[in-house]
Amino acid sequence: MNFLRNFGIAIDALLANKLRSALTMLGIIIGVGSVVALLSIGNGVQQSISRQITNIGTNLVTVVPGQVRITAGPPTSQGIRTATQVKPLTDADANAIRERVPNLLGVAPELTVNNVTVAFQREKILITARGVTLDYNRVRNLEIAQGRWFDQADDERASRVAILGSDAADALFGGLNPIGQTIRVGNAPFTVIGVTVPVGAGFAGNPDTSVFMPLQTAYRTISNARTASGARRVSVIYISALSSEDIPRVERAVAQVMRQQHAIREGAEDDFTVLTQQQFLSIADSITGILTLFLGAIAGISLLVGGIGIMNIMLVSVTERTKEIGLRKAVGAKKRTILMQFLVETITLSLIGGAFGILLGVGAALLVGATGIIATTVTLESIALAVTFSFAVGLFFGLYPANRAASLQPIEAVRYE
Amino acid sequence: MSELVNVYPSTSPEPQRDDPPIIEATNLTKVYKMGETEVHALRGVSLRVWKGEMISVIGQSGSGKSTLLAILGALDVPTSGSYKLDGREVASMNDDQLAEIRNQRIGFVFQKFNLLARNTALANVALPLAYAGLSDREAKRRAAEMLAVVGLGDRLHHLPNQLSGGQQQRVAIARALVNQPSIILADEPTGNLDSVTGKEIMALFHTLHRERGITLIIVTHDPNIAAQSERIIRLKDGLIEYAAQEVQTA
Incomplete structure (x- = not known):
């Protein structure tokens, strides 16, 4: 049968x-x-x-101030440390990483200022302003839909140029071409030179509802944040490794540089956290x-x-x-x-x-x-x-x-x- | 003439033969448990059957004749006693061995034909061959041959409900014969047929018996059928009755 x-x-x-x-x-x-x-x-x-998570950037290693532990389990007392123990990041930290960690695709510190008023004629919106460096668009996978990203000259001269996220551009200009128009960010006038391709909300903020500008410009116009020692603050440092296999090495090297920068003694705990996309993903x-x-x-x-x-x-x-x-x-x-x-x-x-x-x-x-x-x-x-x-x-x-x-x-x- | 037989015949003597019997049952008993009460269907039946015999088993309903036939057909197992088929003890066989006996050695014909309603005559006859492991093609070929033997060569693809009662019983007989068993057991094979058709079926049994040398054991309550066989075994209350003739009205 x-x-x-x-x-x-x-x-x-x-x-x-x-x-x-x-x-x-x-x-x-x-x-x-x-x-x-x-x-x-x-x-x-x-x-x-x-x-x-992948949209945050390519082979991204992120340095944030303070010690952050992310676990999938229930929150513990170790979850997030108190603010008093947080030592802010500075653009000097970013430069140190750039100089002392070899073979990186880019290092991009960001100064984040939330709830900044951006206005074009009578339209006003409240969005996040991000003072960033030249490398930033490459590190964060941002593509330009219209116009251009800023260049070295803009950065050095602290030119008042702005690149708008796609949603921000839509809200301000509707159907109009924003390129070359003058907007106000906070109180300062800026010339719009570019609009980014929409990427959607991610784990590190939503680029679509942001306005980007050179870091030096941001220091002069929207935030004069300095540390107690007088160094320029940055909110977060993005580092892009050359390949995903290289991420562990970069993670270690960055941590080492940061410990030296922050003069952390042997055996003491970090006052910063190095996060990788892999951690977020897992x-x-x-x-x-x-x-x-x-x-x-x-x-x-x-x-x-x-x-x-x-x-x-x-x-x-x-x-x-x-x-x-x-x-x-x-x-x-x-x-x-x-x-x-x-x-x-x-x-x-x-x-x-x-x-x-x-x-x-x-x-x-x-x-x-x-x-x-x-x-x-x-x-x-x-x-x-x-x-x-x-x-x-x-x-x-x-x-x-x-x-x-x-x-x-x-x-x-x-x-x- | 046979209508005039009013006397229930009694058990005939065993034939005097030198060859070993193909069936040798000794002291068979069968007890059914019906809830709390026990029903003694067989209470010690001993019986020998030789190759080529045509035997009728008679007795009133409840006498144990169907139970005896089921045990001889390996459809059921005795509570105690020994049943040897071709010298092999059947009473102690396991399920698979019993299935093989039913498939290869014995053909069973039921009163109610028991054909698979959704299968054609051909498929019904081919069923035992399929269980014997034959290929579909070979099974169908041999089934068709056997249907021709029972006179249904032109009804291969009919479903049971497209056939008359007599034709259905012929299909059932072909199914019983198809694996070329040495013994055919028939339980009231004409019980569901009118007298004319019943006679045709009996004629078919006679032909098979005569021409193929098949051993036939037929359970019946019809004295006319009993009279046609070579030997009669009469059961009463689970025992073979050897007493002198009793007179009964049929």
């Missing part, structure tokens, strides 16, 4: 009770469908978060991984219910077909042959249900994705998982009814009415 024959018998038996088979399948269809759909939502969220992945698992588990419950439905129907079917089973055994079917026949029947039922479920799930995922509220990504893994699940459900929930069928005595064929 080969598999194909059993498959033929299974199809025949399922067709004998079309409505019942369809209703039984419905449980699996909904179960598998929700597994596929919810996993696609989980995966979509995971991917969009990963994309946001934290985000572990959070979204839990989310995906959670969604999958909820969907798994409906699959379980579907499986119980299959078992229920198969038990009814075995009772109804006592005479058929007895007859098959009477003409020489062995126990395992009958077992296989019924197992193949349940597995066929759940696999066909699974196939429809995948269609339903993919459809639902596309529909959810089309609304634009949540990103969805149907992965091959989730489909493979769904197929494996429906096979396993068929096997698991089919085993008991099949075993019951196989254990029937052939004499039942004669006796059962």
Whole structure:
């Protein structure tokens, strides 16, 4: 008795009770469908978060003041240190990194000033101003949609030139061409020389709602922030490594330079934190991984219910077909042959249900994705998982009814009415 | 003429033969548990059958004749006693060995035909061959041959409900014969048929018996059928009755 024959018998038996088979399948269809759909939502969220992290820049190593520990677990007392222990970063730190850490793509300190009023004629918006260096657009993966990025001369002369984020440009100018127009940032007039390509909100602020200017210009116009010793403050230093493999070396070297800069004694703790994208990614992945698992588990419950439905129907079917089973055994079917026949029947039922479920799930995922509220990504893994699940459900929930069928005595064929 | 037989015949003597019997049952008992009560369907039946015999098993309902046939057909196992088929002890066989006996050595014909309703005559007859491991093609070829033997060569692709009762029983007989067993066991094979069709089926059994040398054991309550066989075994209350003739109205 080969598999194909059993498959033929299974199809025949399922067709004998079309409505019942369809209703039984419905449980699996909904179960598998929700597994596929919810996993696609989980995966979509995971991917969009990963994309946001990657959008911060290329092979990015970030230095922030104070000691920040990011963990996926519950917050602890070590979470963030008090501000009194924070020593600010300075442009001297950035220069030291640039000079003493070899083989970098770029070092880009940023002075961030939140809630700066930017005005063009009568339009006024409140956005984040970022005083940055020449390297910044390269380090942060910012592309220019219109106009240009500032050049060395602008930086040295502290020219009052501004590059607007795409949303900021839209808000100020609407359909007008912003290039060459004069805007006010704070109280100072600036000439708009460029607009960036939209990138969306990320983990390090949203460039789209920012105005960028040369660092030296920022010191003269919007923030004269200095440390106690008189050095120029920067809010954060972005460093771009040449490759992702080089990130650990850069991370170590930067930390070493920073300790020297801040004169931290041997054994004392850092008063700054070096963060890598990889850290962000792994934290985000572990959070979204839990989310995906959670969604999958909820969907798994409906699959379980579907499986119980299959078992229920198969038990009814075995009772109804006592005479058929007895007859098959009477003409020489062995126990395992009958077992296989019924197992193949349940597995066929759940696999066909699974196939429809995948269609339903993919459809639902596309529909959810089309609304634009949540990103969805149907992965091959989730489909493979769904197929494996429906096979396993068929096997698991089919085993008991099949075993019951196989254990029937052939004499039942004669006796059962 | 046979309608005039009003006397229930009693158990015939064993034939005097030198060859070993193909069936040798000794002291078979069968006890069913129906809830709290025990039903003693067989209480010690001993019986020998030789190759090529045509035997009728008679007795009133509840006498244990169907139970005996089920045990001889390896559809059921005795509670105690020994059953040797071709010298091999069947009573102690495991499930798989019993399945093989049912598949290869014995053909069973039921009162209610027991055909698979959604399978054609051909597929029904091919079923034991499929379980014997034959290829689909070979199984169908041999099934078609056997259907021709029982006179249904032109009904291969009919479903059971497209066939008359007599034709269905012929399909069932073809199914019993298709693996070329040495013994055919039939439980009231004409019980669901009208008398004319019943006679045709009996004629088919006679032909198979005569031409193929098949050993036939037929359970019946019809004295006319019993009268056609070479030997009669009469059961009463789970025992073979050897007593002198009793007179009963049929």
